Amino acid sequence: MKTICKFTKSIQSLHKNARNLSHCLMLTPQDTRVRTNPTHIPTLHQILQKCAKEKLPTEGMACHSCIIQYGLFTNTLTSNMLINMYSKCGFINYARKVFDEIPERSLVSWNTMIGSYTQNGNEKEALDLFVQMQKEGIEFSEFTLSGVLCACAAEFAVLECRQLHAFAFKTSMLANMFVGTALLDVYAKCNLVEDAIRVFEYMPEKSAVTWSSMVAGYVKNELYEEALMMFKKVQVTGVEFNQFIVSSVLAACAAIAAKIEGIQAHAVLFKTGFDVNFFVCSSLVDMYSKCGSINEAYLVFSCAQDKNIVLLNAMISGFSRHGRPMEARILFEKMQQIGLQPNEVTYVSVLSACGHMGLVKEGKKYFDMMVKEHNLSPNVFHYSCMVDILGRTGFIDEARSLIDKMPFVATASIWGSLLSSCRVYKNVELAEIAAKHLFEIEPENAGNHVLLSNIYAANRQWNEVIQARKHLKETQVKKERGKSWIEIKDKVHTFMVGERNHDRHDEIYSRLDDMFEEMEKFGYRCETQHDLHNVEENQKEQLLRHHSEKLALVFGLMCLPSSASIRIMKNLRICGDCHVFMKLASKITGREIVVRDTNRFHHFRNGFCSCNEFW
Ligand code: ZN
Ligand code: ZN
Numbered sequence: 001m002k003t004i005c006k007f008t009k010s011i012q013s014l015h016k017n018a019r020n021l022s023h024c025l026m027l028t029p030q031d032t033r034v035r036t037n038p039t040h041i042p043t044l045h046q047i048l049q050k051c052a053k054e055k056l057p058t059e060g061m062a063c064h065s066c067i068i069q070y071g072l073f074t075n076t077l078t079s080n081m082l083i084n085m086y087s088k089c090g091f092i093n094y095a096r097k098v099f100d101e102i103p104e105r106s107l108v109s110w111n112t113m114i115g116s117y118t119q120n121g122n123e124k125e126a127l128d129l130f131v132q133m134q135k136e137g138i139e140f141s142e143f144t145l146s147g148v149l150c151a152c153a154a155e156f157a158v159l160e161c162r163q164l165h166a167f168a169f170k171t172s173m174l175a176n177m178f179v180g181t182a183l184l185d186v187y188a189k190c191n192l193v194e195d196a197i198r199v200f201e202y203m204p205e206k207s208a209v210t211w212s213s214m215v216a217g218y219v220k221n222e223l224y225e226e227a228l229m230m231f232k233k234v235q236v237t238g239v240e241f242n243q244f245i246v247s248s249v250l251a252a253c254a255a256i257a258a259k260i261e262g263i264q265a266h267a268v269l270f271k272t273g274f275d276v277n278f279f280v281c282s283s284l285v286d287m288y289s290k291c292g293s294i295n296e297a298y299l300v301f302s303c304a305q306d307k308n309i310v311l312l313n314a315m316i317s318g319f320s321r322h323g324r325p326m327e328a329r330i331l332f333e334k335m336q337q338i339g340l341q342p343n344e345v346t347y348v349s350v351l352s353a354c355g356h357m358g359l360v361k362e363g364k365k366y367f368d369m370m371v372k373e374h375n376l377s378p379n380v381f382h383y384s385c386m387v388d389i390l391g392r393t394g395f396i397d398e399a400r401s402l403i404d405k406m407p408f409v410a411t412a413s414i415w416g417s418l419l420s421s422c423r424v425y426k427n428v429e430l431a432e433i434a435a436k437h438l439f440e441i442e443p444e445n446a447g448n449h450v451l452l453s454n455i456y457a458a459n460r461q462w463n464e465v466i467q468a469r470k471h472l473k474e475t476q477v478k479k480e481r482g483k484s485w486i487e488i489k490d491k492v493h494t495f496m497v498g499e500r501n502h503d504r505h506d507e508i509y510s511r512l513d514d515m516f517e518e519m520e521k522f523g524y525r526c527e528t529q530h531d532l533h534n535v536e537e538n539q540k541e542q543l544l545r546h547h548s549e550k551l552a553l554v555f556g557l558m559c560l561p562s563s564a565s566i567r568i569m570k571n572l573r574i575c576g577d578c579h580v581f582m583k584l585a586s587k588i589t590g591r592e593i594v595v596r597d598t599n600r601f602h603h604f605r606n607g608f609c610s611c612n613e614f615w
Contacts, residue, residue: 057089087116126151149182188217212245227252250283254290257569260490282314289318292594320353323610328353351385363389391421484548495551565592
């Protein structure tokens, strides 16, 4: 009611101001005849289109007042244009008012109104309107269906989507490209990727948007290898590329560190000229940095003409991930020199760069600066970085009091980082507190139980070790199985701990044994306390020797040319034993080994790791 009053009021006042219309719109004297001659509907339509396109609500309302004045509102086309204008200007309630007052609604009016709701984020209303449309027995078109489906995607309305799917099937609209694309998009966004694939395969005709929706759907559902396969199909079928397909492909490459495919996507971008787009540039920087190639990431970054905040953030986060805090901090300074203000994302990267290298003084400085100089209030990620920085550098009590002081409930990752610090600095008392919180937040994570028992073991509290192990058994927690990936000649090979499924497993295991023998000459011994499996000591050693990243490394050594660096990706944090193993391997083989674990990158060269033992 309030809105309607406001609406009437503004129309009345605009009536008064109608005389100023020509001035507002800078119309030619000829155009102003619209006020005096209602036969000039086309001119009015042009003005309404201009108002919608350039988002000029005041001028649009003035136009509306003319329309009321001359009784033109009964014209359905004019009303549809008004709905469109109000919707584009963000005045969705006014749009609805116009819609409700149309004496004869055509299908276009309904479609326009449904589209308006979806564009303005009122998806629920769009769905309701569709229901009303059905109740009134109005036939819908492909455009109605695709419009309502867009609303379903935003609302994650699976049930409605399934009903619409059935409608589409009954009315033979399923073969329509727009309907099919919208349908597969909803399914993919609602994590029903199987259904999305079925719709995709059924579609007789597919546009570039269809393909890019399918690739994005795979990425959304973490089916990165499938996304890359789709990309190959796109290349074969000769579909025109759009930047969205390539950006999704780059995200998939980044996720599974598939550098070769990433380079291919880069080549496509180069050919199509999309590579100058800052959005695509940021995806490229992110891809190269997550594939372990920080130098290539920097090259893309340096060549980009337009350096905006998204691109800078991608680069700073890359430096941080690769344990290069100096570069991250220099870029942070440069960013401000060119007049860009750091945002929350920038600070997460800069703080985590400090965390990776244990730079406590610098971390505190940035945390302060963020509030005082840039007027940003730290969120849970910033606090998490600070707890990490303090904990890693041994200021465990300070880390604890920061957790108490922060205005959020601490997350599992915050307590987890405190627990890890307690292990390094042998603080049993705080470890127990952190572990207690962790058991509550993520009871299914076995890693926490094992970490706590390791802390007891390091302090020779054997009774507590037994208790912790017993507790672990009783709660029947599951441990995520360690997995590593390595890309050889554009094929990604996956390894699991102790698994013998690979075509060349005999060779891999015997080469690995040779490596152990060689390493033992350098004093290497399996450090079984790092193993998280609840098994006997000798069995534990066996498992530890066959951790997935070790298998991936040996396979890389077998297949890659001697000058190539070896890049491995791992789904968990690298364990202490594998870390020692990789350092020695880099020394013995003279290779650069890059391991990306869930937390960061480790660049192993000549017996040392870039992380300086902080991880
Ligand atoms: Zn390991
Ligand atoms: Zn390391």
